[in-house]
Amino acid sequence: MRSFSLILKQFSRSVLLIAGFAFWSLSNAYAQTDAAKGEAIFKSKCTTCHKIESRLIGPALGPQLTEETDDKYLIQWIQNNQALIAAKNPKALKIYNEYNQSGMTVFADLSDADVGNIITYVRNTWKEDQAKPAAGAAAPDAKVESGPSDMVVFGLIGIIVIAFIVILVLNRVVGSLERILLKNKDLVIEDEVTADGAVAVDAKKEFIAKILKNKKLVFFILVAGTVAMCSWGWVSLWNTNVHQGYQPVQPIKYSHELHAGIMKIDCQYCHSGAYKSKNASIPSLNVCMNCHKVVKTESEEIHKIYDALGYDPKTQKYDSTQAKPIQWVRIHNLPDLAYFNHSQHVKVGGIKCQQCHGPVQEMKEVYQYSPLTMKWCIQCHKRTEVNGKGNAYYDSILAAHDKIKKGEKVTAAVLGGIECGKCHY
């Protein structure tokens, strides 16, 4: 028996211990998930209209939920504020009227626990924020340019490598030339060996004079020089007004790398004209405001947008008298004499933006990637097969060309894409 009770005792102890452990760990886990769950829900459901620390469309939730301690009321409000208003709850009516009677979205799908989690999360976060008011202000934006950019580094390395190779090659050349000279002109070298410094200078002069006397060599150098100059001239003339790599400073430090690259925002979200117009168009500021009413409102660059719109982020009001447009610097300058239509290429041709504009999603500042010369246009028109599948417009056209071409690739050029009048009118 004793042994049995001992066993039982031990067992119950262990059970208790385990249970206690379990409970502790469980409750701990519960407490942990409480705020985390709340955060997840808050971010998915609330951030469209609310911020914790400041007013957005709805009130600043931090102070609001801390001041209001009646959780039951809060849960009711969040789940169905319309019911509270309809029941003429005085608290509810007060806030309803304060916000111009624009009711909050009804979240009937949130359980009491969910709402509790949100409240916990908001209150915790707000408390934490309150505890370190100076810390946030003191820590500036960590994204400070750290040293030279990659381009510069790689450029320097490249130059050093090239310089090293050049020196190496030159050394070898000098060495081999000396060896040849040694072989051919024993006497001179003997002189050099025996003579002192002054003689060496003479010898150098003599050496140059000898080289100058070598008509073949002089001729060769002259020809090479002329050819080099001409080809340089030729190339630079061809590149007159070709501004490949043009990267002007823009009035706002807008990063395509961040928006298109990291955030993966579709190009057409901002450049909505590309699908339907000849102009891809620079987005108007109301497109920026779709996100930046909420996102990164404290940024200096974003405030440039606010200033341009005459928008006051505190009152969230627009003052059109203060509005002044943002003057972007145009990067891709196609001359007036050439007609280019984005929708033809993007919508009909299905060409990726990057084909002409380069890896925009990696550009902090956009530069002109392609030369935008006529040669460049024509080359592409000659190579690119017409994307006519599934487009009833092309059915009869491709059929007509198939008859002539007998199965050869139908490129844009074949359909008349390199005729003058297709772009110049």
Place this chain on the structure above:
Amino acid sequence: MDSNKKYWKGLEELNRTPEFVEKNKNEFAEPIPIEEVLSGSGLSSKTPRRDFLKALGFGVGAVTLAACQKVPVHKSIPYLIKPEEVTPGVANYYTSSYEGQAILVKTREGRPIKVEGNPNDLFSKGGLSAQAQASVLDLYDINRLQGPRIKGVEAGWEETDAYIKKELAAVAASGKGIRLVTSTVYSPSTLAVIAEFTAKYPTTKHINYDTVSYTGIIQANQNSFGKAVLPHYNFDKADVIVSFGADFLGTWISGEEFTRQYVSNRNSKSLANKKMSRHIQFETGMSMTGTNADARITTKPSEIGVALINLYNAIAGTTLPGSKATGSKKVDTAIMLAAKELVAAKGKALVVSGSNDVATQVLVNAINSLLGSYGTTIDLDNPSKQYAGNDAAFVEFVNEVKRGDVGAVLFLNANPAYDYYKADEFKAALKNVRLSVSFADHADETALLATVNAPNHHYLESWGDANAVEGYYTVIQPAINPVYNTRQAEHSLLAWMENPIKDYYTYVRKTWDSGLLAKGGLSGQKGWEALLQAGMVVATPAAAGAYSFSLDLAGVTQKILTQSKAVAADGDKFELQLYVSQAIGDGKRGNNPWLQELPDPVSKVTWDNFAAMSISDMKKLKLEEGDVIKIDANGYSVELPVLAQPGQTQGTLSVAVGYGRTNAGPVGNNVGKNAFPFFSLSNGTFQTAAVATFKSAGYKSPLAQTQTHHSYEGRSVIREATFVEYKKNPAAGSGNEHGRKDYNAESLWDNHDRPVYDWVMAIDLNACTGCGACVVACSAENNIPVVGKDEVSRRREMHWIRIDRYYSYNDHGNSEEAVTKEKEIDKLDNFDNVSVVHQPMLCQHCDHAPCETVCPVLATVHSSEGLNHMAYNRCVGTRYCANNCPFKVRRFNWFNYWNDARFDNYLQGEHTQLVLNPDVVTRFRGVMEKCSMCIQRIQAGKLKAKIEKRPLKDGEIKMACQQTCSANAIVFGNRNDPNSEVSKALASERTYYVLEELNVQPGIGYQTKVRNIIETEAQA
């Protein structure tokens, strides 16, 4: 068989004057003025060495500096908040209305750049006049008034309102009259505003004042049928049309509508059904309508009344008291024949008269009543409201002003200080008026005298509506925010009467909500939106009733005879006929350079008016073209150059009104001479004929006339047939009577592949009336510069499409008398009896284009779609192509028209250039240009189909010239599609190609002109 009929564009061509031969020898009349340019820019040999060094140093420095800037910085400024409906680069179209006609306004990035016809328009189904096409340019006229002015001093609107309200109250208190003088108002909302204004200020009277009025017709209908209305004519229902001086295809009442109706009985479709109307025109000067007539009888103004009496006699079989012969045997014979034809076509006949004389119009009513025209070709129950002016009422107004009975006058779209026949008297009288307000958007002649200028919006900035014909309501909606600090006249009136409705938009809405929308079965906000989409509401028309004339004509006849006698010239006097110019109209649009440069359809004169005279009279009086004569009539005189006009009645002069503006703006000022003072008042209406004497002023003033600028040197380019011949053989006269010749049997050139599209055009010479709307439409679409009078006279006009007008002697199929190339023309001396063909001429987009083979830099090449491309930036300006073009359709840019101070008044300046079509580049000095077949429209049309993933539809792409043509004379499309409209049109037996024998294979086929000539034609 080539026609042996001789066609000529002008007398100088016909007679081969030495000057013409010299100028026509070369493609370009003048060489490049190299000497002038060099001496002008200080590079002549006289330049001192120091100056040369200075210039050189500066030049090098400047070039170096300029070269330093690697990339020119272009700013790109997006919208702050983009309007949802605007996509940069895509045009938006808004419905609106121009002079009662439904239109579509094409806007790009918020600025209107072109006006196009609304395809559902009741009048012309998408066609639009030259004036309407040009109206968009007025919007950007920098000479518009930019804000209100009180006594010539700029003021704000509040100040103006306060001033006017104070003055109006004072005038109302004094019991003096307030007069609102407008050109005819047919806008229901404006009429309602005026009614409310009258209610507020009971001494107000509204006077409709039309510069060129139809009071005669309106009062005649009042007398004859008790309906004071302008009838709605149905030319499409008329098989026989007899017109007495009514230019109904051009300037008479509703030219675009009548063109559509008229042509529907004469175009390819009608001919295919072996049906063609017959049109007889009795007129003095040659009008555009006269050029289209099957038979045209030159008649003096004094003979027209008598001729009408004789016509009545012949139809009624009676003899009115006082009837007599006209004095012209030709007219008398023609009247008898016309009467016979009219009677035969009873119920399908129409007689119209351009006279503004009440008695004459009563007689016309009597004739139409006998012919059973009422209820068929004339509709009195759905009358036109385009003109309601009452001449006597306006004259009475002037008398009131003179007596000092009027305390305030408001002028809306009326400019009597210029166009009233006694303008000086009016101007002096206006000083008696305490308050005169002009709503004019320019500081015009009347606005200058007005105490207050309250400039009205341009119609493209306005809200409004129109009811031009009973039951047809169109809406005007703004396509742009007001450019200047102007305000709509109706808005001003509402403000001055302190109406509770503050803005005119609300007022227009109210008018439509309370009745007009319901007429189209619409209502509420949805109905209003539907209206803005459609642009119009068409109520079910009332049944056109038959009216019979039952008045005694004795008094009428007497009045006509007295009137005729008053304008009959005896001795060496001439009868002066005043007419409205097709391009300039009554002169209100005088500051529009597109209209000034549009050649007159008949005389082909630009930038001027003139005295048209018959050639035999000129020979008699030893006058030459361009000689200035001083014309005296009705106590007024002007000096005008003479123009030799074939088809002008002997013993008459014709002068266009609408010119000689002094305050139109820099473009229109002092262009031509004002002929309005030649008007006279008789029996309560303005008369447009007078007895004139003239003498030579002793100097010359050459006219900028384009008629022989692009001569074919007598090659046969016109083909025509009579309707009788056509019925026998549809190919008659086309040169293909015995089947088509194959000129391509032996060709120097390879044929081009045109696998998918072959863009071609078909032009029906029988539909084209020569109005010139296409020329202005093309200018607007393709950014064609205006060059001015001096440059036009140097043969440097830039129009891509021109309308060649050919005269020929009438031989009427009588081959014995036919004038052949071999015959001596001078012997015939019958310039009174000529017929006319209008031929729109533009780049023919030849398959074997002669221009292409001579271009040394391949700037003009052929496309796989059958077009002849022109790459401006490749062109180096050798002008070989123009020299080698047999059609003479290429134009050379002698100047940087867009950036040269010499052309300041036309289209230069940042503001005016907002009208440019951004899809078409402007050309610079030294390059060739020509019709591109609106390639921007072709490309845009194809792209639209591609985006929508569907095949291109026939008729989807329309050329600018085709779109504006009320006569539908131009068809464009794909020849590779056998079912396309153009393929069908080209398959017609009437089709011929100009200069086909050269085997250049033109892409534009013309269809022969067919004349409905009857063998028993009147021949004097």
